[in-house]
Amino acid sequence: MRIEIKSASELSTFEKARQDCVVTSSLYAFLTGTKWASADWTVMVWEDEDLVTNVHIVERAARVGDQVVHLGGIGNVATKVEWRKRGYARQALKEAQDFLLEPLKVDFGLMIATEPMVPRYEKLGWKAVAKSMWIGQPDGRTKLNFPVLVLPVCMQEWPEGEIDICGLPW
Numbered sequence: 001m002r003i004e005i006k007s008a009s010e011l012s013t014f015e016k017a018r019q020d021c022v023v024t025s026s027l028y029a030f031l032t033g034t035k036w037a038s039a040d041w042t043v044m045v046w047e048d049e050d051l052v053t054n055v056h057i058v059e060r061a062a063r064v065g066d067q068v069v070h071l072g073g074i075g076n077v078a079t080k081v082e083w084r085k086r087g088y089a090r091q092a093l094k095e096a097q098d099f100l101l102e103p104l105k106v107d108f109g110l111m112i113a114t115e116p117m118v119p120r121y122e123k124l125g126w127k128a129v130a131k132s133m134w135i136g137q138p139d140g141r142t143k144l145n146f147p148v149l150v151l152p153v154c155m156q157e158w159p160e161g162e163i164d165i166c167g168l169p170w
């Protein structure tokens with residue numbers, strides 16, 4: 001097993017093609033009309049030439065109430081069906097979380113999750129802070145109604161107020 005993190009510009013054609021073979025997050029199936037942000041970085045878990053798990057990272061300046069926060073967005077956590085339940089997603093997330101601290105030094109990680117997934121992420125240090133947030137879409141700002149989870153990285157206290165991620169969701 002090999003884990004690596006690459007920026008979008010570093011990905012080879014082979015790596016991009018392999019990413020297409022990993023099933024995408026269940027949220028994409030729930031929210032078919034939504035336009036999503038592309039990843040700034042991807043965590044890739046490999047078994048030989050097979051990409052078994054990927055996790056996307058998006059860096060974003062967002063707003064919570066009247067405060068600007070530097071976020072490391074985590075999205076598209078997915079493991080190929082035949083490689084599940086071996087700890088790959090957990091390891092990829094751990095790698096992503098470490099990357100949020102060093103080198104990114106974000107204030108918080110942020111992800112949305114379906115309700116059944118929330119306890120899994122809470123075990124890894126994430127906290128549910130809201131049931132919805134504002135997102136940007138091509139036709140304007142809209143509310144996304146899913147549990148919002150945050151991970152304290154360089155800041156500890158999540159600010160009070162409505163969340164606006166100021167762009168496409170991840």
Ligand SMILES: CC(C)(COP(=O)(O)OP(=O)(O)OC[C@H]1O[C@@H](n2cnc3c(N)ncnc32)[C@H](O)[C@@H]1OP(=O)(O)O)[C@@H](O)C(=O)NCCC(=O)NCCS
Pocket residue numbers: 023024025026027053076077078079080083084085086087088089090091112113114117120
């Ligand atoms: C959710 C998903 C990413 C999990 O991937 P995974 O690689 O199977 O995850 P892990 O192996 O790290 O953990 C899954 C479970 O296997 C268990 N597990 C880990 N290693 C294990 C092992 N060696 N033996 C038995 N079980 C093991 C974990 O404890 C975990 O249990 P839990 O579901 O009770 O928490 C995967 O099912 C998936 O791609 N689903 C579709 C996309 C999706 O829903 N993404 C999340 C959007 S919020």
